[in-house]
């Protein structure tokens with residue numbers, strides 16, 4: 001076998017849906033947010049098969065780089081040769097190179113292997129401000145640029161590559177991008193991550209300004225539909241921007257390789273438009289990772305459903321809002337049943353006998369006393385202080401409403417003070433949920449009293465207003481106060497906490513939550529029907 005033929009990769013089987021094989025030639029970030037670790041996650045997140053030839057080892061975390069070790073460049077060549085002798089590589093992403101000998105090794109390999117897609121992220125300085133490329137290696141890097149199909153410098157790297165001051169604004173950065181494209185004959189992606197779009201503090205890792213975050217593709221040789229394609233983007237207010245550059249370049253390389261496989265031609269603009277929203281959501285979801293105390297990593301797999309393990313069985317964690325939406329669906333029939341009740345219809349049109357209204361008020365006061373104790377129990381076992389405070393406040397509110405009922409509505413009425421059968425069953429059900437030991441089951445059980453009450457209130461209030469809010473209506477005062485904006489806000493909060501509890505729960509616990517919620521929703525119907533039966 002000749003030396004040259006040993007570099008010829010096996011002919012790939014033609015298939016439109018082939019998984020792109022993407023090689024990252026980059027440094028290691030042991031904290032997992034940047035470097036090859038980020039590259040492999042990004043490649044996988046875009047459906048590629050990731051490979052990694054390591055140029056350098058760094059000792060770093062989310063606060064900074066404390067040491068860099070560059071193994072002999074000949075060993076990098078050995079890694080690269082091992083890959084290209086065996087595997088067809090659809091795309092290469094190049095990241096941290098460290099020093100000139102490494103750059104020479106990569107260039108030597110690219111000359112032989114000629115991969116179809118080469119994206120070069122000219123990594124020089126980390127987010128934390130630490131050098132990842134020796135100053136003396138800048139010239140060597142220039143010799144590598146013409147081998148790239150896409151170069152992805154940030155604003156500082158763009159300036160260094162051109163030997164110019166850092167652009168003061170986006171227009172200046174685009175001009176620099178054009179100059180670099182002309183100089184290298186390559187397409188340049190100008191990244192807006194470091195633009196100071198608003199109230200940012202200017203600290204290296206602080207992206208917390210409120211301007212946009214555009215990126216732009218620039219070239220001068222007709223590889224794009226236009227010389228300049230600006231892709232606008234929303235700026236995510238987070239300091240978790242560690243590795244955004246690495247993640248973006250690997251993702252683009254992967255999508256470009258996929259497009260090449262599907263259509264035979266790449267499309268940088270399409271690749272960028274696909275990757276940018278993914279990166280935005282990865283930044284948005286970064287808090288969920290809770291990694292490190294500095295500039296944390298982005299959540300590469302934010303779009304993948306989380307799973308929980310229970311009794312050796314894996315179950316899907318519902319997407320945010322999905323559990324609450326399912327509960328709401330389950331309660332639709334109950335809500336319709338409530339609106340069909342004689343009690344509600346008569347309350348709305350004013351024909352409700354006073355005796356039934358008085359019964360309802362007296363039972364409501366008794367119910368609220370029990371409900372308040374159950375809410376206090378939710379406060380006691382709440383997982384966060386915000387939730388503790390919310391349930392404690394709700395418990396207090398209930399007691400205040402109860403005493404208000406006695407002070408005003410009930411003081412002038414004669415109502416039977418004995419606990420009615422529906423009130424007793426409903427409160428017993430809530431008390432059972434409160435000793436179930438599950439916070440999720442407890443909050444699901446108390447939710448219908450917020451949710452259905454708020455929705456019934458809104459409908460009745462709306463009907464009352466639509467009828468011209470007649471003062472002569474016997475229950476006018478009651479109906480006027482029924483729809484309360486503060487209560488509606490508390491209801492939304494209770495729904496959100498229940499949804500979050502469901503996402504943290506096991507599948508079995510979620511089922512128990514659903515059951516507890518449905519039973520309470522049923523009791524809401526019966527509670528409104530009780531005056532007709534028991535007054």
Ligand SMILES: Nc1ncnc2c1ncn2[C@@H]1O[C@H](COP(=O)(O)OP(=O)(O)OP(=O)(O)O)[C@@H](O)[C@H]1O
Pocket residue numbers: 034125126127153154155191192193194207213214215233234235236237238241242243244245246248279280283
């Ligand atoms: N706060 C943010 N909100 C939205 N997008 C962002 C934000 N910060 C960076 N980006 C995007 O991340 C990508 C990388 O841009 P950036 O200019 O940060 O590169 P970089 O400095 O090379 O990254 P790194 O932090 O990994 O060194 C770009 O697509 C940019 O638009």
Ligand SMILES: Cc1ncc(CO)c(N)n1
Pocket residue numbers: 026027028029034035036058095096123125126127132242243244245246
């Ligand atoms: C290994 C490595 N490569 C690139 C970067 C740039 O984010 C980093 N911090 N670490």
